[in-house]
Amino acid sequence: MSTAIETDVAIVGAGPIGLFAVFELGLLDLKAHLVDILDRPGGQCTELYPEKPIYDIPGLPIVTGQELTDRLMEQIKPFGAEFHFSEMVTGLEKLDDGRWTLTTDNETQITAPVVVVAAGGGSFMPKRPPIAGIETYEGKSVFYAVRKMEQFRDKNILIAGGGDSALDWTLNLAPLAKSLTLVHHRDGFRAAQHSVNQMRELAEQGKIKFHVASVKALHGEGGQLEAVTLADRDKKEWRHDCDTFLPFFGLTMKLGPIANFGLNLHENLIPVDTAKFESETPGIFAIGDINTYAGKLKLILSGFHEAALMAQAAFHICRPNEKLRFQYTTSSSSLQKKLGVA
């Protein structure tokens, strides 16, 4: 179902910089919609290092990626930004009236005079094992996620990986699979211990198989997998029959469709000016790790500064006939009203 939205600013990416952009835009009465491929806010902070402490956020001597995200969400709450999670931006089109329309893979359409790309290192996507020809099997017999378990009933499934996804799906799919084999490069797992114990029990009962091995090659025809070549740590290889392969090696960042937005990328980064953080395409801004300029530092605090300057420039595009009044949150009662504290 397609959803058409009109707003002031469309933000690509709900990491810390996209979130703080909502704050700076909100002080200027600009409304924002955010799109993120992940199912929650925080970007890298919550996906890669939710528990790792960050020490260089001004005023917060120590804060974890998750806490920083939670605090930013609290800080922007008064501004009522709307989030479109688990959606990937797929298209960007310029309208005759000068505005832009962003389209997502869920057919959300956001039309706004200003687009802010705060996409960090790109979209988080599943890691694809470096096995020759794997892409020809994807979507037919190789899957990086399980959307409908029923799809895997009576299949001969091979799962690879040692994290929670690999173990959880081993446990969940074992009862309905015809056969299920788990392979991992070592006889140890980073997954939750109780899942590992359950998996070992199933293996002892002969309900699944577990091998310390890696997948070296895929065999099949027309995208339908028939077997794989497995290799153990001593490089001894053997053939293993299976019709479904589920590799679970977590997520990595890929630039994705942003690469096709005509933003004149330099080594996958968007060049911007340092007065407005606008790209070479008027109306399209880039802030945070995704942009590049002389002296750029990939720090969260730099992204916050970039968001503040971007918001000033965005105001002039969204409200061409209004005068921008520069105010401080400490003294301005109108800003305090917006923040819900006055």
Add this chain to the structure above:
Amino acid sequence: MKIIATDRDGKEHELEGRDGWTVMEILRDADLPIVAECGGACACATCHVYVEDGWYDKLPAPSDAETDMLDMALAVEPNSRLSCQLTCAPELDGIKVTLAPE
């Protein structure tokens, strides 16, 4: 100290290590195509290298955090390490590493 790094095309690079820097930082500064997307926090497994020619056994053993994170790396071999967890030191002069496939 020297680091001998082989890139994904099989080309060898002789790099100057700096005491106290991580091997990942030296590889990145030499513009070798290593992603290191978490910036050295042992949180992403995108600085994965193979440690060659017996150098693996001369390294301090991986921490539990590194062993866990290697579970998220692709094409892991018995000589796999995360280069952000390897610190340059005089006793590693001449260490040989190969960038793992992406």
